[in-house]
Amino acid sequence: MAGPAAYILDLDGVVYHGKSVIPGAAETIERLRAAGSRVVFLTNNATRTREDIAGKLEGMGIRCSAGDVISSAYSTSLHIRQQYGPSTIFPIGEQGLVTELERAGHTIAWQDVDCVVVGLDRQFTYDKLAAGLANLRKGARFIATNTDAMLPNEDDFLPGAGSMVAALAAASGMVPEVVGKPNRPIMDVLLREYGLEAGDCIMVGDRLETDILGGKNVGMHTVLVLTGASSVEDVETSGIRPDTILDSIADIE
Ligand SMILES: [Mg+2]
Numbered sequence: 001m002a003g004p005a006a007y008i009l010d011l012d013g014v015v016y017h018g019k020s021v022i023p024g025a026a027e028t029i030e031r032l033r034a035a036g037s038r039v040v041f042l043t044n045n046a047t048r049t050r051e052d053i054a055g056k057l058e059g060m061g062i063r064c065s066a067g068d069v070i071s072s073a074y075s076t077s078l079h080i081r082q083q084y085g086p087s088t089i090f091p092i093g094e095q096g097l098v099t100e101l102e103r104a105g106h107t108i109a110w111q112d113v114d115c116v117v118v119g120l121d122r123q124f125t126y127d128k129l130a131a132g133l134a135n136l137r138k139g140a141r142f143i144a145t146n147t148d149a150m151l152p153n154e155d156d157f158l159p160g161a162g163s164m165v166a167a168l169a170a171a172s173g174m175v176p177e178v179v180g181k182p183n184r185p186i187m188d189v190l191l192r193e194y195g196l197e198a199g200d201c202i203m204v205g206d207r208l209e210t211d212i213l214g215g216k217n218v219g220m221h222t223v224l225v226l227t228g229a230s231s232v233e234d235v236e237t238s239g240i241r242p243d244t245i246l247d248s249i250a251d252i253e
Helices: 025-034 050-059 072-084 095-103 126-137 161-172 184-194 208-218 232-238
Strands: 006-009 038-043 069-071 088-092 115-118 141-144 150-152 157-159 201-205 221-225 244-246
Touching: 025 038, 038 050, 038 184, 050 069, 069 072, 069 184, 072 095, 072 115, 072 141, 072 184, 088 095, 088 126, 115 126, 115 161, 126 161, 141 161, 184 208, 201 208, 208 221, 208 232
Parallel strands: 006 038, 006 201, 038 069, 088 115, 115 141, 201 221, 221 244
Antiparallel strands: 150 157
């Protein structure tokens, strides 16, 4: 029997932890490719370009090109273009997001914009929040790259994009359209990009409420690995049931 058409791998907690690669990840990825499956890296990270992310993986000894990466910055840029056409955008986000938006044919501006796009911004300020609010009050669309509340740091957590999205949601009273996992837009961008059917894909993730739910939402087979955010106890309490639970990516058959 042929293997799955594609393995969709989350990054942090699946392939690496911060700066260190998960033991056996590089060998497993090569083994899956040798067996004929495409390997796609799917991340809610919105601060880096696809090239930046591929470069980080290459630096860890994992063969990867920009075309193997789907990030929330890239997905948001494509999603807006596909749904609303080339747009004028006020981003609350970092250079990686700006680069992906511009590359997709959008124009960056502080006012008179079609969309306000919010992602993780480690230079988040009151002025940016105020500009975001002013644009929404004038009728701009409110789009979030993702709503991850926190992101893993070396041995603790930092505030994620979701905390900045929540600030603008609170100020405006508006609910954003969210692109990243577990929502459909990022999954639809991925399936379209590679011409894949969800039923032929295996989603491998460490977080139930983003990776596993995102995979289930589109009908992928889902694998939870226990090298990251979610534990077996979380499976019991969350009500989100992966099809398979493995200790690590290295245990994928
Ligand atoms: Mg993860």
